[in-house]
Amino acid sequence: MSExxxxxxxxxxxxxxxxxxxxxxxxxxxxxxxxxxxxxxxxLLAQAPFIGYLCTLVWGSIExxxxxxxxxxxxxxxxxxxxxxxxxxxxxxxxxxxxxFFGLSLGAYVQSKGRVLAGIGAVQVLMLLMAVEWKxxxxxxxxxxxxxxxxxxxxxxxxxxxxxxxxxSQERAVGAIPLLILPQILFSExxxxxxxFSDTVQWAERAMPVHWAFEIFQQAASTEPEGWxxxxxxxxxxxxxxxxxxxTVAALLPxxxx
Amino acid sequence: MKNFAYLLLFLILAAGVYAGGAHLSGGAWxxxxxxxGGAMGExxxxxxxxxxxxxxxxxxxxxxxxxxxxxxxxDIPYLLERIFLQKPEFLDLMEYEVVFVDIDSSGLRGRxxxxxxxxxxxxxxxxxxxxxxxxxxxxxxxPWYMDLETSLRAIxxxxxxxx
Numbered sequence: 001m002s003e004x005x006x007x008x009x010x011x012x013x014x015x016x017x018x019x020x021x022x023x024x025x026x027x028x029x030x031x032x033x034x035x036x037x038x039x040x041x042x043x044l045l046a047q048a049p050f051i052g053y054l055c056t057l058v059w060g061s062i063e064x065x066x067x068x069x070x071x072x073x074x075x076x077x078x079x080x081x082x083x084x085x086x087x088x089x090x091x092x093x094x095x096x097x098x099x100x101f102f103g104l105s106l107g108a109y110v111q112s113k114g115r116v117l118a119g120i121g122a123v124q125v126l127m128l129l130m131a132v133e134w135k136x137x138x139x140x141x142x143x144x145x146x147x148x149x150x151x152x153x154x155x156x157x158x159x160x161x162x163x164x165x166x167x168x169s170q171e172r173a174v175g176a177i178p179l180l181i182l183p184q185i186l187f188s189e190x191x192x193x194x195x196x197f198s199d200t201v202q203w204a205e206r207a208m209p210v211h212w213a214f215e216i217f218q219q220a221a222s223t224e225p226e227g228w229x230x231x232x233x234x235x236x237x238x239x240x241x242x243x244x245x246x247x248t249v250a251a252l253l254p255x256x257x258x
Numbered sequence: 259m260k261n262f263a264y265l266l267l268f269l270i271l272a273a274g275v276y277a278g279g280a281h282l283s284g285g286a287w288x289x290x291x292x293x294x295g296g297a298m299g300e301x302x303x304x305x306x307x308x309x310x311x312x313x314x315x316x317x318x319x320x321x322x323x324x325x326x327x328x329x330x331x332x333d334i335p336y337l338l339e340r341i342f343l344q345k346p347e348f349l350d351l352m353e354y355e356v357v358f359v360d361i362d363s364s365g366l367r368g369r370x371x372x373x374x375x376x377x378x379x380x381x382x383x384x385x386x387x388x389x390x391x392x393x394x395x396x397x398x399x400x401p402w403y404m405d406l407e408t409s410l411r412a413i414x415x416x417x418x419x420x421x
Contacts, residue, residue: 060358063357063358063360063371064358064371065357130279133287134279134283134286134287135286135358136357136358137355137358137373139355139373139386223385223386
């Protein structure tokens, strides 16, 4: 008789599952779900070469690359990440809340999303860059530029997941994307000359992932690149994306009634 | 075994798609020495070899991209001095790449925009310089020849016109 309460207590506690195993299982499940909707996946992937083609139409008319092309590429990469991720948590929030009762780790959940979306983002930025290189050779190392765009895409993915974690519906999440993209343009040297930036604008610019990806592009194209600036920009992007991942986990902590 | 077969199939497919893309891009994507890219690929390769010759100061070989009838009269060191405003011996050609290649509607005239990174060894300055290279051929089966010797001619005013 004395064993019964102990067993009940054991049953009510969620079973412990190693986080890494959860990441593995959740990644495979999410990947299978992604492959289960090939049309959406193709649409996501196809937008990258299409935007690249549009860039070659514009910059092909001057037959060379310019800093504004680098900026557009970086901005597009952030956009890809955002749009890939912004619906991914909110659309299955009910499942997530239910699985949390059975010991689902939020960290593992966000990491599984990040893994698959990082893979999709990598293919997108590769296709974007190759579509541009199809017509115009960009000044600078291809692999460095690819890493910059991938970093920007990862940050976009982080932003998208964060928005998705806060949103109550998929429509609201998609609607919030312009609020993430527009500041990237506003707080850049393409709005007003850099010399005219106030301290606030300067700080805001540094908070934009596009700024860091653009910095890598500029350093890569420079005749005398500044090693530390380049290294700094290369470090900021993954740290930024990881920070956004942690914020997403924090945003998911409060349980939601659905 | 099944997974391995799928992976192999995927890799073959991806390589095929890449090779097709590299050919259609006119050799803009790296071709790894394969004869891809058609006429545009040919021009790209010629530009690359030309700048490589210049990089290693092999002016005799660089002149061979010109029409055989003018090869002996092509003075490449003089042209380099005019473009870079420095004697070739004080120039270190560090990098070069083909930015853009274009062929006209007849398929007999081509042009390539190339980007060259040079170090001026006197001023200790590195700079990027864009250089246009022009090509011609008599028919689509004939080889391309560089039209660089026209850049070496002294500019003369047209008779009967004010300058």
